[in-house]
Amino acid sequence: MPDEPVASLSDVTRTYGGVPVLESVSLAVDPGLTAVVGPNGSGKSTLLRVLVGATEPTAGEVDLPGATGPKPIGYLPQRVPFRDGFTARETLAFYARLVDDDPDAALDRIGLGDAGERRVEALSGGMRRLLGIAQAVLGDPSLVVLDEPASGLDPGMRERAFRAAAERADGDTAVVVSSHALDLVDDHADRIVILRRGEVAAAGPLDRLLDEHGAADAKELYRVVVGEAAALAGDDTEAPDGDESDGEDKGSEDEDGDGGDSDDGSESDDDEPAVHVTGVSDR
Numbered sequence: 001m002p003d004e005p006v007a008s009l010s011d012v013t014r015t016y017g018g019v020p021v022l023e024s025v026s027l028a029v030d031p032g033l034t035a036v037v038g039p040n041g042s043g044k045s046t047l048l049r050v051l052v053g054a055t056e057p058t059a060g061e062v063d064l065p066g067a068t069g070p071k072p073i074g075y076l077p078q079r080v081p082f083r084d085g086f087t088a089r090e091t092l093a094f095y096a097r098l099v100d101d102d103p104d105a106a107l108d109r110i111g112l113g114d115a116g117e118r119r120v121e122a123l124s125g126g127m128r129r130l131l132g133i134a135q136a137v138l139g140d141p142s143l144v145v146l147d148e149p150a151s152g153l154d155p156g157m158r159e160r161a162f163r164a165a166a167e168r169a170d171g172d173t174a175v176v177v178s179s180h181a182l183d184l185v186d187d188h189a190d191r192i193v194i195l196r197r198g199e200v201a202a203a204g205p206l207d208r209l210l211d212e213h214g215a216a217d218a219k220e221l222y223r224v225v226v227g228e229a230a231a232l233a234g235d236d237t238e239a240p241d242g243d244e245s246d247g248e249d250k251g252s253e254d255e256d257g258d259g260g261d262s263d264d265g266s267e268s269d270d271d272e273p274a275v276h277v278t279g280v281s282d283r
């Protein structure tokens with residue numbers, strides 16, 4: 001049997017107010033770890049939301065032939081709307097029950113075993129991010145989509161976040177991660193998708209693209225493909241300050257007018273309610 005992708009996008013366009021944010025994007029998402037990179041505002045989050053069904057494409061098709069099982073898709077939005085007042089363990093337990101998974105194992109996997117009794121609002125931005133990853137992968141979905149899982153994490157935590165993502169990416173599980181952390185992309189990604197102004201500028205196995213562009217690493221590849229000026233403007237830091245609203249996404253936060261600092265999941269899309277953090281897809 002020829003390998004079927006876990007997910008595919010065919011000629012997907014998404015516009016906001018008539019302005020294309022994604023333009024004719026076609027992609028096959030295979031098992032393994034795929035990193036989606038690109039400057040702020042290039043459409044990474046929109047691409048990920050379209051992939052998980054949180055945003056409808058304006059045109060084109062999304063197919064999920066390999067996203068099967070009781071929980072086909074796990075999704076970590078860029079801003080995670082956890083409900084205050086519950087501990088980390090209670091938060092995971094709520095979702096774990098839905099998919100018959102074990103919240104304690106999930107906490108341990110992400111290195112939060114000791115933080116189970118802490119309330120989510122008392123967790124650092126980085127720990128909330130890790131909790132979000134734990135929650136996204138509950139129930140062992142075959143398509144895991146993480147929007148900037150390493151943002152706002154200190155060096156140890158960002159490594160842990162990527163390692164957790166890479167560990168999920170096995171024979172039939174596709175993990176798609178958007179990130180500015182090009183060093184971690186080098187270490188962990190099998191494939192890379194480089195977005196530039198809503199279009200796929202390059203996509204394929206990381207090794208192959210490095211070869212084709214004569215680049216030594218993902219950072220150099222990014223510079224070659226996106227262009228020097230854009231690469232410098234698209235600040236590739238993920239500030240190790242433990243605050244997930246660390247401004248790395250300034251561009252789109254300003255443009256989408258949500259006041260920037262919201263931490264409450266108001267990833268508002270004009271045509272759908274706030275994305276559910278559970279990662280239990282509505283499809």
Ligand code: ADP
Pocket residue numbers: 016021038039040041042043044045046047249251252253255256267268269270
């Ligand atoms: P990235 O994740 O690469 O920073 P996004 O996908 O968040 O990029 O955004 C791409 C562009 O689409 C930005 O210009 C952003 O302002 C715009 N955009 C994203 N979501 C919305 C929305 N809900 N309404 C209007 N514009 C949006």
Ligand code: MG
Pocket residue numbers: 044045046078147249252
């Ligand atoms: Mg984004």
